[in-house]
Amino acid sequence: MHKPGEIRVLALGIVRQGDRVFISEGYDPVKQQTFYRALGGGVEFGETSLEALQREFQEELQAEIKNIKYLNCQENLFTFNGQPGHEILFVYECDFVDPKFYQIEEITFMEKKRKKRALWVECDRFRSGELRLVPEQFFKYLS
Template sequence: MNGQIRVLALCVLRQGNRILVRETQDPHDGRSFCRPLGGGVEFGETSQAAVRREIREELGVELAELRLLGTLESLFSYAGRPGHEVVLVYRAEFADRQLYAQTELPGQESDGEAFMATWRSLDSFDDTCRLVPEGLLELVTSTT
């Protein structure tokens, strides 16, 4: 991560006890982890605008009722390299409520990589598939 601190805006989309996440594996150690959708805040962009843009780019959908849950600072290792992120965590609803009926939502990263976002129960996260960044599970469950 070349010594840079990244600022991210993530979106917690919740349906009862489940949240929408993307599951990924660390190419260095093969460990799985899940993260809500979202991404980097660009220069001159608010974190709220960034989370709306990221969800629009990744899923092609609009958000409603966006509110800030909190901010987390994350020191981690990915692909064998250290990383440092300041993460603004938002809670939102889909503007199109019919999206909650889908078990999976196809997405696409800015580099064209396709992925599948899935609903996972909050009690399903453990050492076999962590919810990142660290502290996110506690933040989500304490601000129902």
């Protein structure tokens, strides 16, 4: 996790196919709420956000990405597990190199010591409010 009062810089990649998106599932134990966010992770000192995005997809999913297109940079202020958070998000759109990733329903991966799930989700499930997408500004990338 991050230290209190720290602003984290993240690179996140949105992978779409038709009207579905490959997305990571998270859970906030304090809010007792499941949420979904784009895959990716922290930018390390000395690496660009693009390099971080490629590294994170490789580390978490053993996946190479292509057709990487920068979309936006945005700030995200939030509360997770009862703690305030502050992130600067570099948002990219990308595709998987290996077509097998478009065939599978979900992948379980490790993030630090936490077991997490990444899965294909129909975008309508976020639009209808059935599932919670974070940050909410990401809705604009699903249209």
